[in-house]
Amino acid sequence: MIEELELETLINEVYEHYGFDFGNYSKASLKRRVDRLYQMDGFSHFHEFLHRIQTDEKYYKRMIEEITVNVTEMFRDPVFYSVLRNEIIPFLAPKPFIRIWHAGCSTGEEVFSMAILLKELGLLHKSLLYATDINASVLETAKKGIFPLRMMKQYSENYLASGGTEDFSSYYSANFNIVKFNPELSEKMVFSQHNLVSDTSFNEFDLILCRNVLIYFNNDLQSRAIKLFDDSLSVLGFLALGSKETIKYTQGDSKFVQLRKEKIWRKIQ
Amino acid sequence: MRIRCELVIFGGSAGSLQVLINILPQIKLPIPFAIVIVVHRKNSYDTVLEDLIALKTLIPMEYVEDKSKLQPGVLYIAPSDYHMLFEDKNNIALDGSEKVNYSRPSIDVSFESAAFVFREQLVGILLSGANADGTFGLQMIQEKGGITIVQKPETAEVSYMPQFAVLNANPDFIFNEEEIVTFLNSNI
CATH class of the missing domain: 3.40.50.150 (Vaccinia Virus protein VP39)
Structure with missing residues (x-):
């Protein structure tokens, strides 16, 4: 589970490296999405996760895709x-x-x-x-x-x-x-x-x-x-x-x- | 002993509505904490559950929308088809991501989010129900220093959910309805 400070670090690093700004996303749901990815991909230390995002552009793209929520339905509501x-x-x-x-x-x-x-x-x-x-x-x-x-x-x-x-x-x-x-x-x-x-x-x-x-x-x-x-x-x-x-x-x-x-x-x- | 608590959050599924209808009117007003209810509900556009609970209690209730304010003394119910999260102590956030434990809203999701935001100023109460949702959330509440209460399984209409939590989450208290009311009225 990612702690609040780690989430802030991630937001800043992503912005510096890739120019993508998650800073104004809702923290509560962003944290859930990041936790989900972190667990799904089997990370056990935050710095490994962060390093991967910083150094592997493909993985960064995966992160962006997994963080966005894609739940939808036809004729929903x-x-x-x-x-x-x-x-x-x-x-x-x-x-x-x-x-x-x-x-x-x-x-x-x-x-x-x-x-x-x-x-x-x-x-x-x-x-x-x-x-x-x-x-x-x-x-x-x-x-x-x-x-x-x-x-x-x-x-x-x-x-x-x-x-x-x-x-x-x-x-x-x-x-x-x-x-x-x-x-x-x-x-x-x-x-x-x-x-x-x-x-x-x-x-x-x-x-x-x-x-x-x-x-x-x-x-x-x-x-x-x-x-x-x-x-x-x-x-x-x-x-x-x-x-x-x-x-x-x-x-x-x-x-x-x-x-x-x-x-x-x-x-x- | 009185504890400082800013949020009391209830989770429940099958059989929990009657418990809530029994408990809520007995809580002494004015209430110094906010109350949030997360119950498994049919995916629907309506507010039947909100309307029913509003009829049964004098506690002011607000219909939850994205970024609704959270205030002490007010009752909130997680809307159908969204997970209910806490952006901070004063703001609710909704989330439409995948179901958790076949449920949206999921009790685990709200309990976990509340645990991170309210830490030791949180009481989580898990009621009657038929699946394992809520147990992980109670563990999170406990880990962050909050108080966990589970409805005594033998008093629950459907005992699976509280029983699962008693076995796996080591709750601080296992209470019947009356004891829950007494706790909320005298200890917070």
């Missing part, structure tokens, strides 16, 4: 998706072009969920789904649109609970223990690496989804991310966060109004 389906997307429907950004898309399950939703509403052809993550290896998975077959029962239940009316299995073909989602779903997806901690805005969007990413940041970094989203949203655009996330502790929250109890905010100025 079905109620959220039913609000998207019934209230948010119909509002965007009249636009000639719909731009959506999945910030921190992980292995892409939410992007494919969105594509299914847009397809069913007859809007996929005029939509663009930008999907970004800090972790290059999860983006490779996301691009392929290949997911484990064992997850499909849960995803299908989520899909139906969110108001889906089609046969969920019609969206993929199964082969042994994996499924591949229909290529037409990914035609409008653009995947690229993007770091919410240090990169800037790259386009203007009508809807930004960033669910369960900000929980890993402290308030300062959350404020930076909200500013970035503000810079990247059209006026009256929507920002969707995870079910227990909020912007009320961040600066810049006055530019947004929350849609009832849902974790969806609208940019009003």
